Amino acid sequence: MRIAGFLSCLALCLTIAVPCRISAQLSKAVNPTDTPYSIVTPVLDAKIPPERNLLYCAAFQLAWDELRQNLKPSLPDAPTAILALDKRLVGKPDLPEDACFALGSLGGGLPDKIRAEVRKKFGAAAPPLDDLATTLAAYALLVRNLQFQQEFTLHEKPLIFSTNGTPFAAAAFGIDPDKGAESVRAKMRAQVRVIDYNPKTSEFVVRLQSRSQDDEIILARVSPETSLLQTIEAVSARIAKGEAAALAAGDILAIPRISLAVRHVFPEISRYVGAMAGRPASAVQQIHFTLGEKSSALKSEGRTPSSTRGRELMFDRPFLLWLRKTSSRYPYLALWVGHPEILQAAGTPPKAASIAPAVSAPASASSAAKAGLDGRALVETRCADCHPLSKVYGAKHTSAQWAATVKRMVVSRGAKLTAAEQKAVVDYLSSR
Ligand code: HEC
Numbered sequence: 001m002r003i004a005g006f007l008s009c010l011a012l013c014l015t016i017a018v019p020c021r022i023s024a025q026l027s028k029a030v031n032p033t034d035t036p037y038s039i040v041t042p043v044l045d046a047k048i049p050p051e052r053n054l055l056y057c058a059a060f061q062l063a064w065d066e067l068r069q070n071l072k073p074s075l076p077d078a079p080t081a082i083l084a085l086d087k088r089l090v091g092k093p094d095l096p097e098d099a100c101f102a103l104g105s106l107g108g109g110l111p112d113k114i115r116a117e118v119r120k121k122f123g124a125a126a127p128p129l130d131d132l133a134t135t136l137a138a139y140a141l142l143v144r145n146l147q148f149q150q151e152f153t154l155h156e157k158p159l160i161f162s163t164n165g166t167p168f169a170a171a172a173f174g175i176d177p178d179k180g181a182e183s184v185r186a187k188m189r190a191q192v193r194v195i196d197y198n199p200k201t202s203e204f205v206v207r208l209q210s211r212s213q214d215d216e217i218i219l220a221r222v223s224p225e226t227s228l229l230q231t232i233e234a235v236s237a238r239i240a241k242g243e244a245a246a247l248a249a250g251d252i253l254a255i256p257r258i259s260l261a262v263r264h265v266f267p268e269i270s271r272y273v274g275a276m277a278g279r280p281a282s283a284v285q286q287i288h289f290t291l292g293e294k295s296s297a298l299k300s301e302g303r304t305p306s307s308t309r310g311r312e313l314m315f316d317r318p319f320l321l322w323l324r325k326t327s328s329r330y331p332y333l334a335l336w337v338g339h340p341e342i343l344q345a346a347g348t349p350p351k352a353a354s355i356a357p358a359v360s361a362p363a364s365a366s367s368a369a370k371a372g373l374d375g376r377a378l379v380e381t382r383c384a385d386c387h388p389l390s391k392v393y394g395a396k397h398t399s400a401q402w403a404a405t406v407k408r409m410v411v412s413r414g415a416k417l418t419a420a421e422q423k424a425v426v427d428y429l430s431s432r
Helices: 024-029 059-068 080-086 110-125 182-189 228-241 267-277 362-371 375-382 389-394 399-413 419-431
Strands: 006-014 038-041 053-057 100-104 138-147 159-161 168-170 172-175 192-198 203-208 215-221 244-246 252-256 258-265 284-292 312-314 319-325 333-337
Touching: 059 080, 059 100, 080 267, 100 110, 138 215, 159 252, 172 182, 192 228, 203 228, 215 228, 228 319, 228 333, 375 389, 375 419, 399 419
Parallel strands: 038 053, 252 312
Antiparallel strands: 006 138, 006 284, 053 333, 100 138, 159 168, 172 252, 192 203, 192 244, 203 215, 215 319, 258 284, 319 333
């Protein structure tokens, strides 16, 4: 039997002082300016911003829960993200046990322990962990690889994904009633359920069944509610009252291939943990996720086009995607797709995710660029979040050393600066 579609989610870590680097390969691909339109949230109760992707992975909650036990109850003025994490909307039972690893502690000696545990748990599927810092305090990893029994078809024509911005020609997979043998299409259709299809509004929910009976993959082409959580609740309500119908032979299903590798540092949480622990801290989340049919090399086994035209289930507008344990109320991975930057362009081979940390909304960055960047102002506003400015002004560096330091602040420590802003900062610091 051919192994089919392929879906993997993945990885996050929360560390003190020096965040872990999961793999050299990945850190090479990490370029914080690559995904300016993607935002990572540590909690489900986050606003969906217009024209942006919003990504949530529950693994962070587990790392937080572990670390929490080692922290004093609370400091005044905890940021809202901390308050939301402390509500513990999701917990261990909501994550697939065989896919998740989380560890949090302010003690030392964790890297060796983590390496051993991760290897034991994931074997060959374990990401390389050569670079774990000795100051690591908490770490969580989610590795999910869901496969479909029957591989889906890669559509020949691109799926034109539109938001209010420019239309994007995305590589898409699904079911094409004119392609392949009917017997194969029947097997693909058996993996799909359509819930609450509304031809007037073109809203619908699709459930994909992977080989794992415990996981549910939901794709919902709906209008967003205010927050990710509210949108999930609204879709859950539709699923609860709607009937799950089979696909008809003439129906088209088209889902864009999604690929993202995000390393995200939460400065607010870092600062808070640092204040409680009495030393610098970084809260880092790393997520690596791909959704697509496994291989584009589809050998067609004869064509028996379907005679009747059916529905068009096209994910060509913003939509919600989630992975949830069938026994859970909330997903362990949720993604609002509102911007095409995480979709694969049509005509490109399937790739492992190669995109990186989300940075804050780029609108301000580009307007700043137009206005001319003030290196000094940037240093004063962006470099004092995690350590006093004296740390910056106290360092005597050459221009090359500043470039390296600033880059490290962005890539590994979580400072949020675009490429242009980094340059302005380096220029300013080198000229002092
Ligand atoms: C999100 C937290 C964070 C932000 C924001 C941040 N830093 Fe840092 N910085 C750290 C941490 C953690 C260390 C200690 C570990 C290290 O040196 O990498 C550090 C260390 C440093 C050091 C001492 C080490 C060295 O290489 O000289 C300098 C200088 C520095 N930062 C400059 C900056 C500048 C300039 C900015 C703004 C562009 C900045 N930092 C923004 C977290 C941050």
